[in-house]
Amino acid sequence: MANKRNATVLVGLSLAAVAVIAVWKPTVLIYGIQAAGLYASIAIPMGLILGIVHIVNLAHGEFMMLASYATYMLCSATGMDPFVAMVPTAAVTALFGFVIYRLTIRQALKAPELNQLILTFGIAIAMTQAVNLIYTSQTRKLSFEYVSASIDIGELSFGIFNFVFVLVAILMVVGLRIFLTRTTTGKAALAVGQNPKGAAIVGIDVDRTYGLVFALASALVGMMGALFITRSSIFPGVGSPFTMKSFCLVAMAGIGNIPGILGASILLGISENFLKAFRGLRGWADIVFFVLIITVILGRSIRGKKA
Amino acid sequence: MSKLSTSGLTKAFSGLVAVNAVSFAMEEGEILGIIGPNGAGKTTFIHLVSGILMPTSGSVTFKGQDITYAPAHKRSRLGIARTYQLIHPLENLKVIENVMIGAVFSRNRSLKEARRESMEICAELELDRLDRDTTQLSILEIKKMEIARALANEPEVLFLDEVMAGLNSDETKQMIAMIQRIARERRLAVGVVEHVMGVIRELTQRVIVLEAGELIAEGPYETVSKNPRVIEAYLGGAA
Amino acid sequence: MKLKGSYLAAAAATAVVVAFPAFLGAYPLAVARSIMTYMALAISWDMLLRSGQISFGIAGLFGLGSYASALAVLRGGMDPFTSILFASAFAAVMSMLLGLAILRLRAMYFSITTLALMEIFKIVIHNLHDFSGGPEGVVLPEPIFGGSAPALFWLCMAGLFMTIGVSWYFEKSKMHLALTAIRNDETSARSSGVDIFKYLLIAFVITSTLQGMMGAIQVQSYGFTTPDTAFDANFTLLPLAMALLGGIHSTIGPMAGAVLLGVASEWLKLKIPYGHLIVYGFIIILVILFMPQGLVGLARKTIRNGRTGVRHE
Numbered sequence: 001m002a003n004k005r006n007a008t009v010l011v012g013l014s015l016a017a018v019a020v021i022a023v024w025k026p027t028v029l030i031y032g033i034q035a036a037g038l039y040a041s042i043a044i045p046m047g048l049i050l051g052i053v054h055i056v057n058l059a060h061g062e063f064m065m066l067a068s069y070a071t072y073m074l075c076s077a078t079g080m081d082p083f084v085a086m087v088p089t090a091a092v093t094a095l096f097g098f099v100i101y102r103l104t105i106r107q108a109l110k111a112p113e114l115n116q117l118i119l120t121f122g123i124a125i126a127m128t129q130a131v132n133l134i135y136t137s138q139t140r141k142l143s144f145e146y147v148s149a150s151i152d153i154g155e156l157s158f159g160i161f162n163f164v165f166v167l168v169a170i171l172m173v174v175g176l177r178i179f180l181t182r183t184t185t186g187k188a189a190l191a192v193g194q195n196p197k198g199a200a201i202v203g204i205d206v207d208r209t210y211g212l213v214f215a216l217a218s219a220l221v222g223m224m225g226a227l228f229i230t231r232s233s234i235f236p237g238v239g240s241p242f243t244m245k246s247f248c249l250v251a252m253a254g255i256g257n258i259p260g261i262l263g264a265s266i267l268l269g270i271s272e273n274f275l276k277a278f279r280g281l282r283g284w285a286d287i288v289f290f291v292l293i294i295t296v297i298l299g300r301s302i303r304g305k306k307a
Numbered sequence: 308m309s310k311l312s313t314s315g316l317t318k319a320f321s322g323l324v325a326v327n328a329v330s331f332a333m334e335e336g337e338i339l340g341i342i343g344p345n346g347a348g349k350t351t352f353i354h355l356v357s358g359i360l361m362p363t364s365g366s367v368t369f370k371g372q373d374i375t376y377a378p379a380h381k382r383s384r385l386g387i388a389r390t391y392q393l394i395h396p397l398e399n400l401k402v403i404e405n406v407m408i409g410a411v412f413s414r415n416r417s418l419k420e421a422r423r424e425s426m427e428i429c430a431e432l433e434l435d436r437l438d439r440d441t442t443q444l445s446i447l448e449i450k451k452m453e454i455a456r457a458l459a460n461e462p463e464v465l466f467l468d469e470v471m472a473g474l475n476s477d478e479t480k481q482m483i484a485m486i487q488r489i490a491r492e493r494r495l496a497v498g499v500v501e502h503v504m505g506v507i508r509e510l511t512q513r514v515i516v517l518e519a520g521e522l523i524a525e526g527p528y529e530t531v532s533k534n535p536r537v538i539e540a541y542l543g544g545a546a
Numbered sequence: 547m548k549l550k551g552s553y554l555a556a557a558a559a560t561a562v563v564v565a566f567p568a569f570l571g572a573y574p575l576a577v578a579r580s581i582m583t584y585m586a587l588a589i590s591w592d593m594l595l596r597s598g599q600i601s602f603g604i605a606g607l608f609g610l611g612s613y614a615s616a617l618a619v620l621r622g623g624m625d626p627f628t629s630i631l632f633a634s635a636f637a638a639v640m641s642m643l644l645g646l647a648i649l650r651l652r653a654m655y656f657s658i659t660t661l662a663l664m665e666i667f668k669i670v671i672h673n674l675h676d677f678s679g680g681p682e683g684v685v686l687p688e689p690i691f692g693g694s695a696p697a698l699f700w701l702c703m704a705g706l707f708m709t710i711g712v713s714w715y716f717e718k719s720k721m722h723l724a725l726t727a728i729r730n731d732e733t734s735a736r737s738s739g740v741d742i743f744k745y746l747l748i749a750f751v752i753t754s755t756l757q758g759m760m761g762a763i764q765v766q767s768y769g770f771t772t773p774d775t776a777f778d779a780n781f782t783l784l785p786l787a788m789a790l791l792g793g794i795h796s797t798i799g800p801m802a803g804a805v806l807l808g809v810a811s812e813w814l815k816l817k818i819p820y821g822h823l824i825v826y827g828f829i830i831i832l833v834i835l836f837m838p839q840g841l842v843g844l845a846r847k848t849i850r851n852g853r854t855g856v857r858h859e
Binding site for chain 3: 104108111113114115117121124125127128129130133134136137247248283290291294297301302
Binding site: 379384388389400412413414456460 | 723730735736739740741
């Protein structure tokens with residue numbers, strides 16, 4: 001009862017805050033939501049792995065970074081558009097994710113959680129440094145004209161290209177929902193996520209499911225890596241903040257709650273852009289996320305204690 | 308005054324009541340059986356009394372002192388010790404260190420004193436080769452080690468949660484004799500959770516029966532085992 | 547007899563290390579200092595790990611110590627040596643306050659939070675332009691002890707020896723029982739009277755103080771720092787890899803790992819300017835998969851097998 005009332009109050013307050021921002025600085029809302037789309041679509045694959053394989057992949061952002069480099073090479077060599085290149089990139093990263101799973105993570109599934117954490121940390125370093133080794137730490141950027149598309153509404157003028165990421169995030173949520181509830185493979189994956197032992201007893205191949213989920217998540221994050229180069233320059237360390245951000249969003253939403261990632265992303269995106277709207281506070285915008293993650297984790301642990 | 312008592316002790320897990328308004332008392336030198344069908348709340352009850360879980364309502368009193376919300380390590384220092392249903396050896400510590408830990412942290416003994424005292428306790432329980440890793444112990448030896456660790460707290464109240472599980476009949480007999488001797492010599496109040504009724508009959512002077520979290524009967528085993536409610540609880544549980 | 551032998555060996559090794567400046571030039575001494583710094587961080591990381599808590603925030607405390615010391619000199623007019631003590635105390639107080647909150651977390655939640663805290667420190671330093679010098683960093687009037695290579699070496703060595711001493715005390719005192727019990731089974735530890743939170747806090751504050759101290763020593767030795775150097779992720783990554791390779795849950799393991807990887811990385815840095823850290827990534831992966839007990843664990847196992855082998859014959 002109390003929980004429900006609290007939730008209602010919270011939703012009310014957030015709506016009020018959003019309304020105030022919308023009137024006072026509409027661009028905060030627009031850019032906040034655009035950023036949220038990007039955050040969410042990168043975080044969702046991590047949420048998928050955490051929800052089903054129960055592994056925190058600290059190399060998540062590095063998978064994206066690798067895909068960005070692959071796309072960059074492909075596009076600059078052939079002149080292909082990233083929106084086309086994302087298809088072969090996703091296929092390659094899916095394969096790559098599957099191989100990494102078979103070679104390393106699979107061996108550590110039974111090891112203590114801490115070993116898994118350190119293992120994926122090591123994978124992240126190996127990937128970043130491999131790229132550093134081959135391409136050096138120089139930043140790279142491709143420009144596309146359509147990125148600067150903008151729209152004018154009255155006095156308001158803003159870029160619209162980044163709404164693509166909002167669309168992608170929504171498609172991911174819907175697509176995964178259909179996959180997990182309508183298809184046999186998806187249902188099996190969901191069952192494995194909820195109870196691997198039980199799933200094994202009813203004849204689901206748990207190992208195969210894990211491999212599949214890893215490949216699927218890698219494909220999604222690979223696709224994001226391809227799209228990422230349309231808006232940002234890339235360098236070997238570009239992925240690592242996204243590992244943290246993705247984990248934060250997944251933890252905020254609660255493990256296994258994929259639509260919740262969307263909500264958490266909106267909160268993060270708008271708060272960040274809110275700070276960016278003040279000239280003097282721009283440099284502090286990055287801190288929002290780290291404060292948010294600590295608050296959320298601590299809040300959850302305290303609430304967990306009480307329950 | 309009782310050593311340990313509870314009054315209306317209740318624990319609910321998000322709506323599910325695991326222990327419901329249990330009031331009981333334990334006296335010095337008494338071996339008390341805590342019985343009931345599977346899922347009756349016996350282990351939860353011990354968790355509440357030893358501070359591993361905090362109750363939803365009710366109170367726990369130790370020698371007249373209210374300890375309802377005292378953390379587990381404080382209760383251990385006051386003199387409440389316990390063993391666990393699932394064995395909990397500290398794998399990265401030697402056998403002797405597993406035992407010492409009770410003396411070091413519950414009674415602030417120096418490592419040297421704790422080692423000497425722990426060796427005495429282990430000798431009393433016929434547990435030898437104390438420099439072994441816990442992975443090398445038999446089940447009986449692990450159980451002895453866990454009792455030794457509890458005794459190193461120098462408790463006044465000791466709870467043994469299914470300490471006979473996994474032992475053969477000879478080992479069980481040996482364990483019963485050992486528990487009786489310990490309780491007598493140390494004037495302990497011992498609470499024993501046990502499934503095998505033969506053990507309860509031989510070991511305890513008095514039992515309390517829990518069913519679905521409620522205390523439904525109390526008294527000597529012979530009387531309680533004839534109580535129709537108890538018989539029904541067990542038959543109901545079995546059916 | 548055996549004990550006496552190992553004490554003798556330790557004393558001999560100490561004497562050799564103390565005498566390094568007598569026969570090493572400036573470059574090898576600087577390399578030795580860098581290895582000793584990483585070694586101290588590796589040991590301190592391991593000390594907390596003995597309780598089962600993985601910190602990814604070594605660089606955070608290291609950077610905090612660096613800046614506390616540098617700013618105490620620049621803004622507070624403190625003399626360099628006192629500033630190292632001040633920075634250690636600052637790290638202690640900060641970690642105490644943070645520990646009160648975050649030591650209630652476990653496993654990945656604790657690890658991620660330490661990582662996030664490090665980022666917060668870094669952003670704060672980045673943004674307090676007027677006070678901290680912002681992204682360009684700070685330059686001290688001169689390095690401590692006039693930048694004399696032997697003096698800097700001995701200062702760093704003192705920091706390392708203090709860390710080894712504390713770690714050794716952790717191994718031999720009741721801290722060993724408390725931390726191992728917490729790592730193995732918190733419930734059981736509580737029932738035996740271990741105040742888990744207290745011991746975690748002690749371990750966290752002490753290891754953070756040591757990390758802050760090493761950061762302070764580093765900044766006073768170089769005479770300048772920037773947020774990106776002081777909070778360099780390598781200060782988290784390298785110690786972690788060193789401890790894992792050498793063998794965790796011991797003092798000797800991280801030490802062995804630091805010597806091996808430290809020397810190897812100096813060599814690799816010259817061979818491969820970009821990306822030589824890839825070696826660390828692979829070491830972490832391989833050790834976790836094939837040798838979770840590290841080199842020391844492997845050596846112990848070999849010795850034990852050797853002995854039982856003899857007994858069977």
